[in-house]
Amino acid sequence: MAKTNIVVVGAGFAGVYATKHLAKHYKRNKDVTITLIDRHSYFTYVTELHEIAADRVPEDAIQYDLQRLFNRRKNVKVVTDNVTGIDRDKKEVVTENGSFPYDYVILGIGSQPNDFGTPGVAEHGFTLGKWEDAIRLKRHIEDVVRRGSEEHDPAKRKALLSIVIVGSGFTGTETIGELRDWRDTLAKQYKLDPNEIQFSLMEMAPTIMNMLDRSDADKAERYMEKRGIKVMKNTGVVGVHEDHVDLKDGSTFPTCTLVWTAGVKATDQAKDFGLKQGRAGRILVKNNMESQDDPSIYVVGDVSLVDQDGTGKGQPQIVQGAEATALTALTNIEAKLENKEQVEYKANYSGFMVSLGSKYGVANIMGWLHLSGFFAMLMKHLVNMLYFIQVYSGYYLFQYFMHEFFRTRNGRNMFRGHLSRQGNVLWTLPARLTLGAMWLIDCWPKIQGKESWFIDKLRLPFTWLQPAATSGASAAGADATSAATGAAAGAAKATKTVFSLSYQYGNDPMMVFEKMPNWYYSITKALIPNQQVAFFMQKAMTIMEILIGLALVAGLFTWLTSAATIAFVGVFCLSGMFYWVNIWMIPMAFACMNGSGRAFGLDKWVVPYLQKVFGKWRYGTPRSLYGTDTLK
Known part of the structure; x- marks a missing residue:
């Protein structure tokens, strides 16, 4: 067999999945070499970015080092570089620092937030598409809450302490739920009344969370409203400014923090490969995941578009879709190398799970099993952990357990902090x-x-009590008692x-x-x-x-x-x-x-409650501002 080079571009969900499975399949075949190229040295678990943005887990918790993922796979070469294009004539993947020959390419460069050209989003808004976005948002929220706690002007204070999420898809709802979880900790840190920190979810459609059944979505909506989140349906944002946003109905809404999660599109890099693009810049592929322009280039994950139903919308841009496209691509590459029949992409979505913070979620499994609360969160974690099993990484499965359950702070996990090791209890x-x-x-x-x-x-058994216990008894009783005591003493000496x-x-x-x-x-x-x-x-x-x-x-x-x-x-x-x-x-x-x-x-629950009650009784309630002009 001639030497075969498979180059995987992009270490996202699809890229890592494909590389792991190809490496295992060809682990005894020295004629097949797999090269994984990504601009970062780590794989980012992007579906958990909201946990970083809301300070639930350590900042590096969702970064999984590629060397640790692949160091046992000797047929995989990991390269940290920025891919600039594909030379299809020379059959080389070109990077900023070199080039890599290929027989087959798996292109999985992912997606990015789509603001649809809304004015001001890029300058004043925040998105949540990559790790750096989550860090930036986290730092910003800490800053505006700190500034809000020190602001005397009511209007400015309200804008600083108002957080708006635009879009009620997976990212939007999970982000606002996680930020709401963070609220009380932030309020305590900056000596605020927690109710001053306001959250609003804006959705242009008349309903929210439209990827779920209405019963599940309605249950999630009731939970958010119960927690004080303002759900604003039929609300379009048409402009974003430093301290307010413009709404479609002509009104404005005060906020210094707008997080745009209203859509995604293919990464801007997708246009650099000379391949046909469809809706939202996604690269068009055949049903076997080959690009429509080159049978040696397979496109997977969010950047690919399989138009099986003829609507042009393509498959959902979710993790299950990324895994399914990766499986189709790697199976067909193996089929070509082994002269087997090609297979078509088959959507297989086992369900949808959405968390609304660390303790509550809703889930629809297999289309018929509806879960909420603890069991929905349990299912979400099981699905996340399943990915690490699928990519054969016991090390990062263990790390997931640690940062999700054992290293959490402030009771922010599905077990409400009971498993946390922060107190070593x-x-x-x-x-x-x-x-x-x-x-x-x-x-x-x-x-x-x-x-x-x-x-x-x-x-x-105290000796001075014995006379009191036997006083008034007959002499014979006393003698019997003395005899029993003496016998017991003798037995004690013998033992x-x-x-x-x-x-x-x-x-x-x-x-x-x-x-x-x-x-x-x-x-x-x-x-x-x-x-x-x-x-x-x-x-x-x-x-x-x-x-x-x-x-x-x-x-x-x-x-x-x-x-x-x-x-x-x-x-x-x-x-x-x-x-x-x-x-x-x-x-x-x-x-x-x-x-x-x-x-x-x-x-x-009891100890913190008593500390709060007695602390307030003795010292009063700490505040961020004191004086006659302090907000009431």
């Missing part, structure tokens, strides 16, 4: 539950039957106890103290001088143990209950009622004091 959850269960199991026999500590029968931090078969565990220290004996005798006090203490102590156990299991006031655990264990040790083998309760309680109640526990 998740992994103490088993310790907290075990410690709480230990208390409850230990108390179970104390609250029922003949062994109950709630009946007037002495359970505390050997050993020091150990775990139970050893055939040996009895050693108590921490065989008997109370003199100083503690005096204190205890003073506090519990007689049987009546002892009965009260037995009941009170049992109730306290039950409350500690319940609080630990529920994650309520975990610091206090863990401290109480340490104190109780200390009391039991000094009282001669505790064994070395159970001393683990002390270090475990110390571990649980590190805020463990905030992971799947009530402390996640």
